Amino acid sequence: MDEKKVIAVIGATGAQGGGVCRAILKDAGGRTRVxxxxxxxxxxxxxxxxxxxxxxxxxxxDDVESLKRAFRGAHGAFCVTFFWEHFSxxxxxxxxxxxxxxxxxxGVRHVIWSTLEDTRKLVPLYDSRMPTLMEKYKVPHFDAKxxxxxxxxxxxxPTTFLLTxxxxxxxxxxxxxxxxxxxxxxxxxxxxxxxxxxxxxxxDIGKCAYGIFRKGSEFIGKTVGIxxxxxxxxxxxxALTKALGFEILYNAVSLEVFRGFGFPGADDLGNMFQFKRDxxxxxxxxxxxxxxxxxxxxMQTFExxxxxxxxxxxxxxxxxxxxxx
Ligand SMILES: NC(=O)c1ccc[n+]([C@@H]2O[C@H](COP(=O)([O-])OP(=O)(O)OC[C@H]3O[C@@H](n4cnc5c(N)ncnc54)[C@H](OP(=O)(O)O)[C@@H]3O)[C@@H](O)[C@H]2O)c1
Numbered sequence: 001m002d003e004k005k006v007i008a009v010i011g012a013t014g015a016q017g018g019g020v021c022r023a024i025l026k027d028a029g030g031r032t033r034v035x036x037x038x039x040x041x042x043x044x045x046x047x048x049x050x051x052x053x054x055x056x057x058x059x060x061x062d063d064v065e066s067l068k069r070a071f072r073g074a075h076g077a078f079c080v081t082f083f084w085e086h087f088s089x090x091x092x093x094x095x096x097x098x099x100x101x102x103x104x105x106x107g108v109r110h111v112i113w114s115t116l117e118d119t120r121k122l123v124p125l126y127d128s129r130m131p132t133l134m135e136k137y138k139v140p141h142f143d144a145k146x147x148x149x150x151x152x153x154x155x156x157x158p159t160t161f162l163l164t165x166x167x168x169x170x171x172x173x174x175x176x177x178x179x180x181x182x183x184x185x186x187x188x189x190x191x192x193x194x195x196x197x198x199x200x201x202x203x204d205i206g207k208c209a210y211g212i213f214r215k216g217s218e219f220i221g222k223t224v225g226i227x228x229x230x231x232x233x234x235x236x237x238x239a240l241t242k243a244l245g246f247e248i249l250y251n252a253v254s255l256e257v258f259r260g261f262g263f264p265g266a267d268d269l270g271n272m273f274q275f276k277r278d279x280x281x282x283x284x285x286x287x288x289x290x291x292x293x294x295x296x297x298x299m300q301t302f303e304x305x306x307x308x309x310x311x312x313x314x315x316x317x318x319x320x321x322x323x324x325x
Contacts, residue, residue: 034055100157101155165199185249201228
């Protein structure tokens with residue numbers, strides 16, 4: 001009889017959920033097995049997880065009945081929402097509520113909810129330091145996740161609230177890699193001034209989450225934050241310079257300039273960086289490096305992540321101005 005406990009993982013073909021699946025699958029002697037949840041069991045990524053030993057089950061997080069089926073018999077559930085698929089905090093709230101309802105219905109014994117701070121607790125809507133967005137939010141993709149915490153706690157679900165950090169993969173996939181400025185130099189651009197940005201290799205989120213599941217009840221009811229490094233833009237540029245072998249400078253643009261870059265979500269991300277900048281000690285303090293490494297001894301630093309990934313970072317050598325000032 002298979003006595004291994006099932007952990008159901010939302011977003012199994014994505015960054016966070018994929019990391020959780022791989023962490024469980026690599027621990028062959030472990031006491032858990034993984035149920036990888038995806039909208040399409042026939043996709044290449046889903047079939048790869050199946051080949052590695054995962055049970056693959058189809059789900060749509062907008063359909064609570066499909067979530068109830070997907071969580072049936074599961075001991076644990078890793079829950080994450082996908083703001084950048086739709087840019088709607090209301091949809092994110094509804095999806096988190098679906099997950100909490102389904103976990104309650106299925107009697108899940110340990111939920112990890114991948115959340116972020118509700119920034120309105122420190123910057124209320126009337127606070128004019130940063131613009132209010134969509135009438136109800138300061139940082140929509142943070143605030144909705146933080147607001148959604150209550151769906152898990154109000155239902156009395158045994159939940160660990162996991163605060164994640166800026167993925168360094170944003171340098172690869174999110175257009176944040178070095179770009180050539182008008183002066184001919186290469187820059188990474190962040191509106192963080194000289195403040196530190198907690199960052200993480202996205203794969204490590206899954207390893208930390210698995211570390212939390214392995215601890216049993218220790219972190220149930222708790223909020224835990226994780227990061228691999230806390231670095232200033234200048235320190236990130238210096239690490240990039242060392243890894244690439246040519247100079248990358250830090251372009252510390254103003255928040256107004258960043259919010260005005262015009263790409264979808266620039267205002268949301270501008271406010272996010274302002275929150276991280278203005279509340280540096282709270283934000284970094286909630287993401288202890290020592291604690292993260294205790295959960296996941298293989299935790300990568302920016303330098304070790306770069307050693308593996310620097311070749312994937314696109315370098316925009318065009319003439320587009322990086323500074324925008
Ligand atoms: N980028 C950052 O620096 C950062 C940092 C912290 C937190 N976050 C947060 O991370 C979240 C995204 O997580 P991620 O990076 O792991 O996402 P991701 O890599 O973009 O993966 C998204 C996965 O979600 C699945 N999915 C999308 N819509 C779905 C639906 N309706 N039902 C079921 N599955 C669905 C897709 O799988 P299938 O196509 O196989 O269904 C896809 O593989 C966002 O909310 C973001 O705010 C991001």
